[in-house]
Amino acid sequence: MEKQLLKLTVNNQGYELYVSPKALLVEVIRDHIGLTGTKRGCETVSCGVCTVMIDDMAVKSCSILAVQAEGRHVTTVEGLEKNGKLAPIQRAFLDHGSYQCGFCTAGMLMSCEALLKENPTPTKEEIREGIEGNICRCTGYNSIVRAVEASAKGNYKEE
C-alpha cells in the first residue's frame, strides 16, 4: 500500500514520516517515532493504556488514524517532563505509589494531566470520572486518586 507523507507534531517536535494511511496513531508513535512509553493494550478503545493527548484532550491512540492527528499537537508520556525534570503529576504518582506493574501508568498519567488541564481543582468524584477510561488492575485506583488530589492541591510545583 502506498505510503504518504505525514507531518506530525509530537511533544512539540515536528516529524515528517512516510506511513500508510491505515497506520494507527499508537503505531506511528511507537514504531515510527520510537517513543515506546505509550503502550498497546486491548486495541478496542476499552483499556486506556494507549492514552495520549491531542490538543490537550485525552484520546485513545489505538483507535485514531495517525493521519487524523496531522496539524494537531500530540503529547505522549515522554512529553510530560520539562528540561529533564518530571512533571508535577509524575512526582505525585511516585510519592503516592500510584502504580504497581506500571503498564497502565503512561495512559493513566495522560488522563490525569488532561483532567487537571481542564479542571485544575477536581473533586474526588471528578477525578474518578476523569480516569474512567483507564483500567488499572493493580492499585484499585485509590493511590492514583490521592496523587491527583495532591497535585491539584499544589503540593507539586513545576521544577
Place this chain on the structure above:
Amino acid sequence: MIHDFTYLKPGTLQEALSMLSEHKDECKIICGGQSLLIVMRQGLLVTDYLIDIKGLKELSYINYSENEGFKIGATTTHRMIETSKLIEQKCPVLVAVEKRLASIQVRNWGSIAGNLAHGDSSGDLAPTLIALDAKIKLASSKRSRIIPLEKFYTGLFETALEKDELVVEVQIPLVRPKTAVAYKKFNLIENDQAIVGVAAAVTVENGGTCKEARVVLSNAGVIPIRARSAEMALIGKKLAGPLLVKAGEAASGDADPVSDIHASEDYRRHLIKVLTERMVKQAWGQASHS
C-alpha cells in the same frame, strides 16, 4: 488487521459529498472512528476508500433557537455536547446520557453522527434522541432530506442512508412544556455498553394525566425499538403503581432481544420491564414538576 484503503480528506462538505458520489459503491465515511476502526481492525469491514470528515469544521456546531430547538452538526464531538451549558439547561437528559457514554477519551474524539450512523442498536444516543423526537438531516451532492431519527434505522447495523448520502445534522426540537425525558441503561461496568437501556418521554396534562408518551428501547432488538404498546398503556392515564407495571410488561413484550454472553433473552425482558417502570416514573415526576 486493517485492510488497505485509499484515504481521502475533503476540505469542505461539498467536496466530501462529491467524493462520496464518485466512490459511493466502494467507500466508507470516517469521523472519529471510535466504532469504525474497531470493526475495520477485526476485518469485519473492508473498504476501498475512506473519506475522513473529522476535519470538517463547518459541521461542528451546536445551534439553538427558541423556535426550532437544537441543531447539532455531524462532526460535533460527544464532549462538546456533554459540556454545553445550553444543552444542560434545555435538554438535560442528553448531557446525562453523554456522561455515561463510553469514556472521556472516546467522547473527546467520537462524533454524534458517527455514533448514530454506525447503527449499533446498543447505543444510548439513538433511543434518547428518538424519545426526544429528533430528526436527522442527510445530504448527497444532489439533494438533502430530513427524516425522523426513528425512521433512520432499518436493520442490524443498517440505516436509511443511501450510498451517496452523509449525515450532516441532528435536529432536536424543543422539549415541550410539562414534558421530561429520562434514560437509563443497565450494565455491569458503569459507562459500558447497554445490556439493555430504556428512554422514556412523558408529557402530562392538567390534572396529571399522561398526554403523550414515548418509550424507546436500546439493545432490545436489531434497531432501537419504540415500545408502542407501553406508550398506548400510558396515554390518558394517571400515574399509579399498577400502571407502571403494566407499561413495563408491555415494553417487555414489544422488545425482541437476543440471548448472548451478557444476558439471556428472558433476563433482558425482565430488565426492560424494570427499567421502563423506573424511567416512566422518573420522567413523569419531572414532567409534573416542570
